[in-house]
Amino acid sequence: MAAVAAMEGPDERRDAMAAARAGDLAAFELLMRQHERLVLGTALRLTGKMEDAQDISQEVFLRLYKNLSKVQAANALPAWLYRVTVNACHDLRRRKPATEPESSAGDLVAGGMDPQTSLTQAERRRVLEMSLRMLPEKERAALVLRDLEGLSTEEVARALGSSEATVRSQVSKARAKVHDFVERYFSPRGRRQS
Amino acid sequence: MNSDREESGFEETLEMLREAHREAIPEAHFAAVRARVLSQLAAERRPWWRGFWPYGFAAAAVAAMLLAAFWPKHLAQRQTVGQALPPANRTVAQAGHDGRPPGLQSASVSRVIGRRKRLPHNAAYRVVGPLVPEHLVVKLVTNDPNVVIYWITGE
Numbered sequence: 001m002a003a004v005a006a007m008e009g010p011d012e013r014r015d016a017m018a019a020a021r022a023g024d025l026a027a028f029e030l031l032m033r034q035h036e037r038l039v040l041g042t043a044l045r046l047t048g049k050m051e052d053a054q055d056i057s058q059e060v061f062l063r064l065y066k067n068l069s070k071v072q073a074a075n076a077l078p079a080w081l082y083r084v085t086v087n088a089c090h091d092l093r094r095r096k097p098a099t100e101p102e103s104s105a106g107d108l109v110a111g112g113m114d115p116q117t118s119l120t121q122a123e124r125r126r127v128l129e130m131s132l133r134m135l136p137e138k139e140r141a142a143l144v145l146r147d148l149e150g151l152s153t154e155e156v157a158r159a160l161g162s163s164e165a166t167v168r169s170q171v172s173k174a175r176a177k178v179h180d181f182v183e184r185y186f187s188p189r190g191r192r193q194s
Numbered sequence: 195m196n197s198d199r200e201e202s203g204f205e206e207t208l209e210m211l212r213e214a215h216r217e218a219i220p221e222a223h224f225a226a227v228r229a230r231v232l233s234q235l236a237a238e239r240r241p242w243w244r245g246f247w248p249y250g251f252a253a254a255a256v257a258a259m260l261l262a263a264f265w266p267k268h269l270a271q272r273q274t275v276g277q278a279l280p281p282a283n284r285t286v287a288q289a290g291h292d293g294r295p296p297g298l299q300s301a302s303v304s305r306v307i308g309r310r311k312r313l314p315h316n317a318a319y320r321v322v323g324p325l326v327p328e329h330l331v332v333k334l335v336t337n338d339p340n341v342v343i344y345w346i347t348g349e
Contacts (some may be wrong), residue, residue, distance in 0.1 A: 022241075025232060025235060025236065025239075027233060028232075028235070029228060032227075032228050032231065033228070036224045036227060037219070037224075040219060040223060040224060040227060041215070041219060044219070045215065048224060052221060054227050054230075057227045058227055058230045058231055058234075061227070061231045062231060062234060062235070065231075065235060076299050100298060107266055121214070121217065124211075124213060124214040124245075125217065127210070127211070127214070128210075128211050128214040128215060131211070147208055147211070148211065148212060148214070148215040159275070173210070175204060175207075178207060178208075178211065179203060179204050180205045182207045182210070183203070183207075
């Protein structure tokens, strides 16, 4: 949320929301620009595929347009977007059971870097994708929102519709699993297996 | 000691994942999403009748063709019948003056009436209705100017 807050001032966001509510598409585009990183980035981590993440983002922004009147305060928008994004990812998972993910989340290009740096980044991305993929859906959502997006436990609980204690437990389990996976991945024996 | 090492291991792992997550997503992906959303919103906001203009245009064209096919013919026939059939009494009288036998004139009248019967619309009948004489008056002019014979027939 801090990332979003840093993008634009609260006044500008409030003005953009008011104009978008009045049907101004340019203002709505501005709102999308302010929050697209939040929505697409979260969806990408939760689905693991850029194609699915784009579909989710489209759906989330269309829902936002239809529900602009329900999101009263501009500072409540990021929480609303996180919640709708997570729900849309759950819905997608129900509609389209998980298949073997392609390497599309690794399409993030590190242009202009030397091969060594690129390799390291590609490796990191691969580890991130694989470690998230092996987590159960709820633990993955909790870890992504809490540790990668930087939300507080309370905000995560609100976004996921569960209690703070549940979120703490889910995050703790997810961290342990990810840590185990990373250790195995980087140990010489684990590398050979993967 | 072990716990500290584990804690720092957790932190390292999380930091690595965060770094990977922070990597920039290419702008093209965002632009694609924006374009899809905006085009869908623009399509939904378009007034409903904007999508129907081809049908409206086609309906107007069909209506114009129907008018062109039927409307002028009615007018033409109304004029023809109107001009061809002056009031019956006067026609017969003039026939006598022309010296033509009255049968010829009545044949001409019946030809016109016969043509009227083939008209497709009731409107035509309404127009020519009054032209059917209620009483037929035939004036025969003889060689003797003092002798004029009138035949008056009912319907």
